[in-house]
Amino acid sequence: MMEQYTSKREYLQALENLSHLPEGFFCSTTSLTFFSKEMSVKKPYNMNLALLALIQDTESFAAVFTRNCFPGAPILINKERLSQNSLRGVLINNKVANVSTTDGKKDAEQLLEILAQEMGTSASQFFCASTGVIGWKLPVDEMGNKISQLVSYLKNDSILPVAEAIMTTDAYPKVREQRVGLGKILGIAKGAGMIEPNMATMLVFILTDIHVQKQVLQESINWAAVNSFNRISIDGDQSTSDMALLFSSNKIPLTNIDDFNQALLYVCQQLAEDIVRNGEGVKHVIKVQVVNAPSLELALGTGKAIINSPLVKTAIFGNDPNVGRIVSALGDFLGNTNTVVNTAAISISLGGINIFSNNSFYLDMHKERKLSNYLKDCSFSIEKGYPPHDKNVEITVNMAQGREKVEVIGTDLSYDYIKENAEYRS
Amino acid sequence: MMEQYTSKREYLQALENLSHLPEGFFCSTTSLTFFSKEMSVKKPYNMNLALLALIQDTESFAAVFTRNCFPGAPILINKERLSQNSLRGVLINNKVANVSTTDGKKDAEQLLEILAQEMGTSASQFFCASTGVIGWKLPVDEMGNKISQLVSYLKNDSILPVAEAIMTTDAYPKVREQRVGLGKILGIAKGAGMIEPNMATMLVFILTDIHVQKQVLQESINWAAVNSFNRISIDGDQSTSDMALLFSSNKIPLTNIDDFNQALLYVCQQLAEDIVRNGEGVKHVIKVQVVNAPSLELALGTGKAIINSPLVKTAIFGNDPNVGRIVSALGDFLGNTNTVVNTAAISISLGGINIFSNNSFYLDMHKERKLSNYLKDCSFSIEKGYPPHDKNVEITVNMAQGREKVEVIGTDLSYDYIKENAEYRS
Numbered sequence: 001m002m003e004q005y006t007s008k009r010e011y012l013q014a015l016e017n018l019s020h021l022p023e024g025f026f027c028s029t030t031s032l033t034f035f036s037k038e039m040s041v042k043k044p045y046n047m048n049l050a051l052l053a054l055i056q057d058t059e060s061f062a063a064v065f066t067r068n069c070f071p072g073a074p075i076l077i078n079k080e081r082l083s084q085n086s087l088r089g090v091l092i093n094n095k096v097a098n099v100s101t102t103d104g105k106k107d108a109e110q111l112l113e114i115l116a117q118e119m120g121t122s123a124s125q126f127f128c129a130s131t132g133v134i135g136w137k138l139p140v141d142e143m144g145n146k147i148s149q150l151v152s153y154l155k156n157d158s159i160l161p162v163a164e165a166i167m168t169t170d171a172y173p174k175v176r177e178q179r180v181g182l183g184k185i186l187g188i189a190k191g192a193g194m195i196e197p198n199m200a201t202m203l204v205f206i207l208t209d210i211h212v213q214k215q216v217l218q219e220s221i222n223w224a225a226v227n228s229f230n231r232i233s234i235d236g237d238q239s240t241s242d243m244a245l246l247f248s249s250n251k252i253p254l255t256n257i258d259d260f261n262q263a264l265l266y267v268c269q270q271l272a273e274d275i276v277r278n279g280e281g282v283k284h285v286i287k288v289q290v291v292n293a294p295s296l297e298l299a300l301g302t303g304k305a306i307i308n309s310p311l312v313k314t315a316i317f318g319n320d321p322n323v324g325r326i327v328s329a330l331g332d333f334l335g336n337t338n339t340v341v342n343t344a345a346i347s348i349s350l351g352g353i354n355i356f357s358n359n360s361f362y363l364d365m366h367k368e369r370k371l372s373n374y375l376k377d378c379s380f381s382i383e384k385g386y387p388p389h390d391k392n393v394e395i396t397v398n399m400a401q402g403r404e405k406v407e408v409i410g411t412d413l414s415y416d417y418i419k420e421n422a423e424y425r426s
Numbered sequence: 427m428m429e430q431y432t433s434k435r436e437y438l439q440a441l442e443n444l445s446h447l448p449e450g451f452f453c454s455t456t457s458l459t460f461f462s463k464e465m466s467v468k469k470p471y472n473m474n475l476a477l478l479a480l481i482q483d484t485e486s487f488a489a490v491f492t493r494n495c496f497p498g499a500p501i502l503i504n505k506e507r508l509s510q511n512s513l514r515g516v517l518i519n520n521k522v523a524n525v526s527t528t529d530g531k532k533d534a535e536q537l538l539e540i541l542a543q544e545m546g547t548s549a550s551q552f553f554c555a556s557t558g559v560i561g562w563k564l565p566v567d568e569m570g571n572k573i574s575q576l577v578s579y580l581k582n583d584s585i586l587p588v589a590e591a592i593m594t595t596d597a598y599p600k601v602r603e604q605r606v607g608l609g610k611i612l613g614i615a616k617g618a619g620m621i622e623p624n625m626a627t628m629l630v631f632i633l634t635d636i637h638v639q640k641q642v643l644q645e646s647i648n649w650a651a652v653n654s655f656n657r658i659s660i661d662g663d664q665s666t667s668d669m670a671l672l673f674s675s676n677k678i679p680l681t682n683i684d685d686f687n688q689a690l691l692y693v694c695q696q697l698a699e700d701i702v703r704n705g706e707g708v709k710h711v712i713k714v715q716v717v718n719a720p721s722l723e724l725a726l727g728t729g730k731a732i733i734n735s736p737l738v739k740t741a742i743f744g745n746d747p748n749v750g751r752i753v754s755a756l757g758d759f760l761g762n763t764n765t766v767v768n769t770a771a772i773s774i775s776l777g778g779i780n781i782f783s784n785n786s787f788y789l790d791m792h793k794e795r796k797l798s799n800y801l802k803d804c805s806f807s808i809e810k811g812y813p814p815h816d817k818n819v820e821i822t823v824n825m826a827q828g829r830e831k832v833e834v835i836g837t838d839l840s841y842d843y844i845k846e847n848a849e850y851r852s
Contacts, residue, residue, distance in 0.1 A: 037790070069769050070757035070785065100753055102786045134750020135787040240754050310736070314844050324560020327526055328666050331496035343495050359496065360528045361561040364463070413736075415841050 004389060008172065011387055012160070018177045019160040022184050022209035024249025027052045028153035029165040032146050034139035036096075045095055047132075048165035049143060051115070051150050052205055052247075053089030057125065060211070060250055061087045062218035064225045066242035072097050073104030074128045075241060077112075081127055090127035090205065090245055091115055091147075094168050094190070098130040098138050099240045107138045114144050118151040127245055129203050131168055131190055134240060159207070163188040166203055172387055174274040178263040183210035183252035185260075187267040191275030202229065202275055204244035206267060209251040210260055220261050221246045228268035232276050233307050233410045244268075276409050277390070281416025283379050284316050287392040287409050294402035298339055302397055305333030307410030316393055317412035319379060321371035323348075323355045323363070326395060345400040350374070352394065430815060434598065438586070444603045445584040448610050448635035450675025453478045454579035455591040458572050460565035462522075471521055473558075474591035475569060477541070477576050478631055478673075479515030483551065486637070486676050487513045488644040490651045492668035498523050499530030500554045501667060503538075507553055516553035516631065516671055517541055517573075520594050520616070524556040524564050525666045533564045540570050544577040553671055555629050557594055557616055560666060585633070589614040592629055600700040604689040609636035609678035611686075613693040617701030628655065628701055630670035632693060635677040636686055646687050647672045654694035658702050659733050659836045670694075702835050703816070707842025709805050710742050713818040713835050720828035724765055728823055731759030733836030742819055743838035745805060747797030749774075749781045749789070752821060771826040776800070778820065 005011040021027060029050045036045060063082060065075050081087065091112060098104045108130070112123040119125075130138070163173035167190055174189040187206040212220065225244055246264075254260060277285050288306050293299035306312055309329035315322040326348060334341050347357035351374040354362060378391045392409075431437040447453060455476045462471060489508060491501050507513065517538060524530045534556070538549040545551075556564070589599035593616055600615040613632040638646065651670055672690075680686060703711050714732050719725035732738055735755035741748040752774060760767050773783035777800040780788060804817045818835075 067761035068754065068757035069760035069767065070753050097750070099750060100782065100785060100787050133748070134754060135789055240750075240757055310839075317844065322559070324523070324525060324666075327496050328494065328560055331494040331666055334495035335493035341495065356526065359526060361526050363561055413844060415844050 004387065011172070015173065015175050016158055016160055019158040019163070019175050019186070021156050021159055022186055022207050022249060023251040024055050024209055025052065025207050025247075026055060026154040026156045027159055027162050028150050028155065029161045030146050030150050030153065031165070032139075032142050034142045036136055047093055047095040047139070047143070049146055049150055050092040050162045050165040051089060051154065052092070052159075052162060052207065053119070053154060054087075054247060054249055055156075056249075057086035057088050057121070058247060058249055059086050060214050060217050060248035062214065062221045062246045063127070064221055064244050066240060068240045068242070070100055070240050072099035072130060072134075072241040073101075073108045074098060074130050075243060076105055077108055078127045078129075078243065078245070081124065084124055086125065087127065087247070088119065088121055088125040089247070090129055092129045092162070092166055092203065092205075093131075093138070093143065094166055095132040096130060096136045096138050097132045097134050097241050099134040101135065101137045103137070107140045110140055111138070111143055111147065114147045115151070118148055129241075129243060129245070131166065131203055131241055159186060159188055162205075166190040171278050174271055174278065176267045176270040176274070178266050180210055180259050180263045181252065181255045183208060185210070185263050185267050187271050189271040189275055191278060202242055204229065204268070204271060206244065206246040206264070208246070208248045210248060211250040211252060211254045212248050212257070212260060216257065217246060217248060220264055223261065224265045224268040227265060228272040231406070231408045232272045233304060233408065273390070273409060276411055277387070281414040282411040283414050284375070284412040285392045285409060286313075286316060286411060287394050287407060289394070289396045289405065289407050291396065291398050291405040292402055293399045293404040293406070294339065294341075296404045296406065298337065298341075299399075299404045299406040300408070301333055301337065302330060302399070303406055303408035305329050306395060306397070307408050310413055313411070313413035316375060317414045319372060319375040321350065321368060321375060323350060323361065323371070326350070327356055327361075330397065341399070342401055347398045347400070349396045350394070437598065441599065441601050442584055442586055445586040445589070445601050445612070447582050447585055448612055448633050448675060449677040450481050450635055451478065451633050451673075452481060452580040452582045453585055453588050454576050454581065455587045456572050456576045456579065457591070458565075458568050460568045462562055473519055473521040473565070473569070475572055475576055476518040476588045476591040477515060477580065478518070478585075478588060478633065479545070479580060480513075480673060480675055481582075482675075483512040483514050483547070484673060484675055485512050486640050486643055486674035488640065488647045488672045489553070490647055490670050492666060494666045494668070496526055496666050498525035498556060498560075498667040499527075499534045500524060500556050501669060502531055503534055504553045504555075504669065504671070507550065510550055512551065513553065513673070514545065514547055514551040515673075516555055518555045518588070518592055518629065518631075519558075519564070519569065520592055521558040522556060522562045522564050523558045523560045523667050525560040527561065527563045529563070533566045536566055537564070537569055537573065540573045541577070544574055555631075555667075555669060555671070557592065557629055557667055585612060585614055588631075592616040597704050600697055600704065602693045602696040602700070604692050606636055606685050606689045607678065607681045609634060611636070611689050611693050613697050615697040615701055617704060628668055630655065630694070630697060632670065632672040632690070634672070634674045636674060637676040637678060637680045638674050638683070638686060642683065643672060643674060646690055649687065650691045650694040653691060654698040657832070657834050658698045659730060659834065699816075699835060702837055707840040707844070708837040709840050710801070710838040711818045711835060712739075712742060712837060713820050713833060715820070715822045715831065715833050717822065717824050717831040718828055719825045719830040719832070720765065720767075722830045722832065724763065724767075725825075725830045725832040726834070727759055727763065728756060728825070729832055729834035731755050732821060732823070733834050736839055739837070739839035742801060743840045745798060745801040747776065747794060747801060749776060749787065749797070752776070753782055753787075756823065767825070768827055773824045773826070775822045776820070
């Protein structure tokens with residue numbers, strides 16, 4: 001849980017305190033201006049470049065990627081990099097996602113080549129990551145010209161400028177840390193729109209100085225991602241560029257792998273929540289708990305059906321406890337699975353108040369008023385403090401016919417979401 | 427294709443011309459005021475009651491229903507009615523959906539009992555249909571008091587008042603007819619929000635005077651529904667109350683069942699398009715054609731993934747040809763199926779312009795401008811004529827790895843959609 005502050009400035013100062021890089025890392029950022037070859041209107045766009053690097057190569061790194069069938073060039077390149085014996089860091093840009101252009105892979109490799117020359121190593125030692133508009137080409141010349149500067153800026157200091165540089169429509173930077181023994185795990189994320197389970201549309205970079213072998217590290221990030229990033233959804237879209245990268249500098253001995261995993265999970269869950277809370281135009285964060293389900297698959301499907309229903313999302317945005325829509329979304333999902341479900345056993349609560357069981361609603365004026373006030377209380381705005389409070393609209397579906405449970409996190413659907421997405425490239 | 431008129435009045439006059447009931451039917455409407463027991467604010471709500479009836483019982487009737495797991499009381503009752511030997515008509519109300527209340531079935535049966543007494547028959551001779559807020563109880567007393575009047579108003583005239591009475595957030599009534607030999611098929615629909623394949627959230631009533639046996643009629647409506655109502659989607663929700671009911675008065679001999687089926691399909695497809703075009707806050711209708719797919723399932727999933735993507739929908743609302751989102755939505759879907767798909771074979775066009783093939787975009791300033799103008803041209807508003815024109819944003823996905831094809835119809839996502847759904851009950 002993060003404290004609230006009265007201004008963005010105070011909040012960023014507080015973030016600064018937990019943003020110091022672990023031992024063995026440095027980072028830097030810079031920016032540039034370019035014209036898009038694909039847009040009919042000739043106007044300049046700004047792009048940020050960022051570099052997260054190890055002071056020495058490491059053999060300990062891991063990654064998880066989107067399952068989207070049209071992966072961006074960075075995903076294709078990074079998947080190849082996983083078989084390298086050692087890596088040195090990652091080059092990141094915002095504004096252009098480098099997805100599905102004719103020479104996307106070549107463009108990115110060319111930039112990594114320039115970076116490698118500056119760093120005195122080979123291009124195969126670097127991951128790359130891009131976020132932004134799909135279908136645009138990277139402005140390779142403009143980016144290439146900035147890389148020498150980017151390398152000269154490297155220092156072992158705060159990761160906060162990188163967390164800010166990778167933002168697109170994010171309202172604030174996302175940094176989370178957790179200490180484990182003498183070491184730490186530090187993570188940053190870029191999220192906002194296009195967020196959905198199975199590697200939400202996002203970039204996540206996690207750095208640690210705790211010594212963990214490559215294979216173990218990969219198992220840890222797989223497990224942590226399934227239980228954090230794959231449980232969130234803003235608009236049901238899994239992007240072409242989602243990834244979470246994890247590096248260790250191996251400077252601090254590992255004492256206990258379970259402690260490490262729990263700390264990693266904590267960082268991932270906190271970043272996942274930050275991404276949702278900071279989603280485009282979000283006014284409510286919605287948490288759906290599905291408990292006592294006959295299978296994990298059914299539990300997840302149930303949670304996602306509710307959290308992705310535009311009718312549920314708009315009602316919550318309007319602070320309207322139109323609970324029929326929750327039941328309708330659930331019934332729609334269950335009616336289209338092949339599983340036989342005993343609907344009479346299912347009960348549903350909103351904000352801890354039972355609203356539905358035995359195939360019937362239990363509603364009255366008194367409850368209606370209570371639920372409406374509950375939704376208002378859960379809505380947030382910058383005026384209420386910075387960052388917004390961490391209250392959630394809590395929906396629980398008790399299926400009472402099994403032992404599986406899952407929690408998914410999503411958002412309401414607001415005018416601002418439409419505004420940001422209708423005008424994203426203008 | 428429907429003509430455009432300069433005012434709603436002219437349009438309704440034109441609708442009137444095709445709204446005459448087939449032989450053997452009559453209909454009536456009335457309205458009433460009630461207070462909801464479930465709302466915390468004490469204010470009056472208006473409800474319309476409508477009756478579609480046969481002058482004599484018929485043995486020829488058929489129906490298709492939602493697959494939602496929490497069906498409304500009318501769905502439960504109507505499913506029972508299907509095994510009756512003969513039916514007399516259907517009682518319809520808007521404003522309250524009669525879903526998941528403790529006595530929903532009893533309430534509806536009580537009203538049908540009153541209706542049956544007025545009509546000199548039994549309650550089991552009537553279907554019922556309700557649309558509106560889920561979770562509210564029917565105002566049985568207020569409705570019951572109006573039924574005698576409703577019956578006294580019955581006449582063999584225009585179905586247009588019924589098409590108007592069943593509206594909720596619909597912008598205009600929906601009536602379609604098709605002549606077959608000496609008979610006709612006349613259909614009305616209520617749609618707007620909460621529309622999705624597998625019996626979209628809607629009420630559809632189709633009347634014909636052509637003699638078709640019960641079992642054949644059921645096969646005909648099954649086939650027509652799959653190829654019309656189950657191919658549309660406004661917001662991915664399949665409601666608890668969707669149904670299409672079909673009655674024949676058997677007054678005109680059937681000449682050819684194929685002609686009848688084609689006419690029925692035409693009426694259903696036209697009504698389905700009307701429902702989409704009249705969806706809440708819709709500014710663009712989107713048609714996705716998926717061709718040369720390896721399976722019908724994959725074709726349908728592909729179409730639905732694109733048509734239900736909030737990012738695709740908002741970009742089109744903003745007349746922004748952000749075509750990367752189409753590819754991203756497609757890749758998300760394909761990446762999560764277990765089918766192996768050759769992505770390099772897939773090509774995508776927007777408005778007939780090729781935008782993507784061989785895993786790459788083919789975009790330039792010239793195309794961008796053309797696509798942007800195309801989207802603007804496809805947007806509609808009441809100012810451009812009444813009803814809005816019937817242009818569609820046409821997206822074609824050629825999978826080039828099979829022979830299945832499907833067309834799905836959906837809408838953009840606009841501020842007005844949010845407004846209507848955030849404030850639906852206020």
